[in-house]
Amino acid sequence: MSTETQSGSGISGDDSLEAAHEKNRRVRRVLFGCAAVTVVTTAAIFLVLFDNAASYFFGARISEVLFGGDSIVRTVTFTEFGTGTRWAPDHATPAHGVLPIVWGTLAITIGAGLVSIPIGTATALYLSEYASSGTRNRLKPILEILAGIPTIVYGYFAVSFLTPVLVDGIATFLVNPAGRGLDSVSHIAPGLLEPLASGMMDASVGRYSMLAGILVVGTMTIPMVSSISEDAMQAVPDDLRNGAYALGATKYQVSTRIVLPAAVSGIFASYILALSRAIGETMAVTMAAGFNANLTANPFDEIMTMTAYLVSMARGTSAVGTVEYQSLFAVGLLLFLMTLSMNLLNDRLKRRFQEEYR
Amino acid sequence: MSTKRETDFLEDVDRSREKLLNRVFYGTLVVASLFGLVMLILLIADVVWEAYQAFVTFDIDLGNFLTATSSSRAERAGFGASILASLWLMALTAVLAFFIAVGCAIYLVEYAPENRVTRLIEANLANLAGVPSIVYGLLVLALIVNDAGLGSVILAGAIALALLIVPIIIVASIESIRAVPSSVRDGSYAMGATKWQTIRQVVLPQAMPGILTGTILALARAIGETAPLIMVGTMLHATRYPSGPLSSFSAMPTQIYNWTYQADRMFNGLAALGIVALLVFLVGMYALAGYLRKRYETDGGSISNV
Numbered sequence: 001m002s003t004e005t006q007s008g009s010g011i012s013g014d015d016s017l018e019a020a021h022e023k024n025r026r027v028r029r030v031l032f033g034c035a036a037v038t039v040v041t042t043a044a045i046f047l048v049l050f051d052n053a054a055s056y057f058f059g060a061r062i063s064e065v066l067f068g069g070d071s072i073v074r075t076v077t078f079t080e081f082g083t084g085t086r087w088a089p090d091h092a093t094p095a096h097g098v099l100p101i102v103w104g105t106l107a108i109t110i111g112a113g114l115v116s117i118p119i120g121t122a123t124a125l126y127l128s129e130y131a132s133s134g135t136r137n138r139l140k141p142i143l144e145i146l147a148g149i150p151t152i153v154y155g156y157f158a159v160s161f162l163t164p165v166l167v168d169g170i171a172t173f174l175v176n177p178a179g180r181g182l183d184s185v186s187h188i189a190p191g192l193l194e195p196l197a198s199g200m201m202d203a204s205v206g207r208y209s210m211l212a213g214i215l216v217v218g219t220m221t222i223p224m225v226s227s228i229s230e231d232a233m234q235a236v237p238d239d240l241r242n243g244a245y246a247l248g249a250t251k252y253q254v255s256t257r258i259v260l261p262a263a264v265s266g267i268f269a270s271y272i273l274a275l276s277r278a279i280g281e282t283m284a285v286t287m288a289a290g291f292n293a294n295l296t297a298n299p300f301d302e303i304m305t306m307t308a309y310l311v312s313m314a315r316g317t318s319a320v321g322t323v324e325y326q327s328l329f330a331v332g333l334l335l336f337l338m339t340l341s342m343n344l345l346n347d348r349l350k351r352r353f354q355e356e357y358r
Numbered sequence: 359m360s361t362k363r364e365t366d367f368l369e370d371v372d373r374s375r376e377k378l379l380n381r382v383f384y385g386t387l388v389v390a391s392l393f394g395l396v397m398l399i400l401l402i403a404d405v406v407w408e409a410y411q412a413f414v415t416f417d418i419d420l421g422n423f424l425t426a427t428s429s430s431r432a433e434r435a436g437f438g439a440s441i442l443a444s445l446w447l448m449a450l451t452a453v454l455a456f457f458i459a460v461g462c463a464i465y466l467v468e469y470a471p472e473n474r475v476t477r478l479i480e481a482n483l484a485n486l487a488g489v490p491s492i493v494y495g496l497l498v499l500a501l502i503v504n505d506a507g508l509g510s511v512i513l514a515g516a517i518a519l520a521l522l523i524v525p526i527i528i529v530a531s532i533e534s535i536r537a538v539p540s541s542v543r544d545g546s547y548a549m550g551a552t553k554w555q556t557i558r559q560v561v562l563p564q565a566m567p568g569i570l571t572g573t574i575l576a577l578a579r580a581i582g583e584t585a586p587l588i589m590v591g592t593m594l595h596a597t598r599y600p601s602g603p604l605s606s607f608s609a610m611p612t613q614i615y616n617w618t619y620q621a622d623r624m625f626n627g628l629a630a631l632g633i634v635a636l637l638v639f640l641v642g643m644y645a646l647a648g649y650l651r652k653r654y655e656t657d658g659g660s661i662s663n664v
Binding site: 020023024030031034035036037041042044049052125130131142143149151152153154155157159161219222250251252253256273276279282287311315316317318320329332335336339340342343346347 | 376377379380383384386387388390391393394395397398400401404405408457458459460461462464465466469470478479481482483484485486488489490491492493494495496497499500501503504509510521524525528552553554555578579581582583584585588589590591592611614615618626629630633636637640644
């Protein structure tokens with residue numbers, strides 16, 4: 001701006017004008033510093049996780065090797081970390097295969113996606129194409145409450161209601177042959193259900209299950225899909241809809257063949273956001289799905305996600321230097337990289353969507 | 359809408375299938391939309407029911423619950439120390455996050471040139487907003503709690519929460535500052551004000567309600583966060599009152615987490631009561647944010663927070 005040539009309020013004479021300019025430059029530097037903090041945060045996350053994770057693999061932090069002269073001792077090999085199927089770094093006979101907890105995270109993420117993506121998309125279509133503006137204005141904020149409820153509350157909900165009532169009920173229904181549960185379903189898909197049921201026969205649903213985790217995380221990510229997808233659908237120009245209606249299309253046809261394809265990149269962006277949130281989700285998933293690093297596909301089994309591992313190993317200051325402490329950062333780094341790649345993908349999709357309709 | 363006016367040459371086209379599909383589709387959408395609503399009602403009903411049950415079954419003294427520290431004996435355990443710790447956390451988080459976030463927002467809207475650095479800052483913001491909260495906890499655990507030797511104190515928890523909500527406040531502030539019309543700025547410049555005078559005395563006062571609303575909503579997010587606090591290594595059991603920013607603590611969510619896992623049924627009931635208390639805090643903050651938004655909208659200000 002070159003409008004600062006006249007003296008402002010409280011400024012008289014050239015000296016104070018110069019002082020005002022100097023002040024402007026100082027303010028600008030301070031504000032830039034504030035903005036730089038955000039970039040420094042990202043850099044710090046990356047460096048600190050990397051630095052500490054190094055001690056897990058090489059026995060010493062990068063900073064210690066650089067400045068303190070610690071020697072590198074190979075402790076955990078990348079091969080074991082990447083391909084091992086047992087995860088128990090704190091066990092008497094430790095095992096460092098990260099696959100079980102990565103699987104736990106993926107199982108919850110995929111399962112939650114199977115809940116939130118269809119339901120969220122359907123909700124968005126209803127809100128955008130069918131609902132009256134009154135219904136939309138009431139239903140949308142109510143659904144957004146789902147995203148504002150603290151995750152610890154979802155965890156409590158899972159422990160006190162979902163697991164003992166719903167998940168247990170579903171399991172009993174599937175296993176109990178007396179109540180036409182399994183028998184009637186099993187000849188529809190015998191190959192699918194029988195191993196599942198035989199696995200459940202002996203072990204009833206305990207305190208934790210993958211299914212409870214999927215249900216809570218799926219529920220809490222519905223508003224992300226529905227809100228953002230609905231925004232994308234609303235951005236589709238009405239001309240496209242009217243053109244289709246003029247050709248005699250039903251609302252169903254307009255919804256599925258005009259609105260969905262036209263809003264597709266915005267809708268996909270919402271899916272990725274929801275999945276990314278599911279990957280990083282911690283408390284609800286920990287309290288619902290549990291702490292047992294199982295490589296299992298049975299939805300009634302207890303599993304452990306990467307975030308649940310982090311929670312179970314959090315010891316504050318007391319554990320520094322132990323392999324459990326070091327493993328936190330290896331898992332944390334992996335988690336960060338997973339969500340980072342999702343976020344970058346989301347950013348690209350959003351940008352593409354903005355280009356389409358602006 | 360399906361048309362009723364089918365002309366002769368369309369008579370051989372059977373539209374009943376389409377109409378049926380249309381109706382089935384509509385029904386499916388309505389049912390799906392209700393799923394979220396039903397889960398929300400179930401969740402709130404479950405919490406309220408469990409809290410009510412505990413209240414009746416164990417004859418809980420509400421005064422003691424709201425003021426006492428937690429205890430290994432459920433009959434004496436209270437939520438007071440956790441509430442106090444959460445208030446400390448919120449105050450420190452607000453101070454730590456607010457100025458940096460607003461400063462960053464002012465820079466991006468008013469000062470930032472169109473260049474690579476600016477694009478990097480903006481792209482990085484989108485990324486930061488998507489970082490799982492537990493990762494911020496890990497960062498503070500390594501850097502502040504252990505490397506800097508601060509320990510698992512309230513200040514460390516507040517730093518983790520501040521890092522978490524800075525991007526949220528920045529986004530709200532940017533929107534709010536952008537909404538101040540440029541004619542107002544030009545008027546100020548025409549009076550001879552410098553850029554900083556314009557920002558401080560003209561732009562910020564107009565944008566402040568929106569910024570404050572965003573800050574309150576972000577703090578509401580922070581107060582319910584559990585995972586970063588657990589990573590920082592807080593006590594899970596608030597057996598004494600926090601004395602200041604450098605004392606150890608257990609905030610509301612971590613205390614609820616602890617109580618949920620106690621074998622004693624009364625502790626589980628206390629967890630439900632604790633959740634009700636936490637939700638009351640949240641509703642209060644949302645109401646305050648809503649009030650601020652409404653108030654400056656009806657004041658006839660030239661800004662609208664679309």
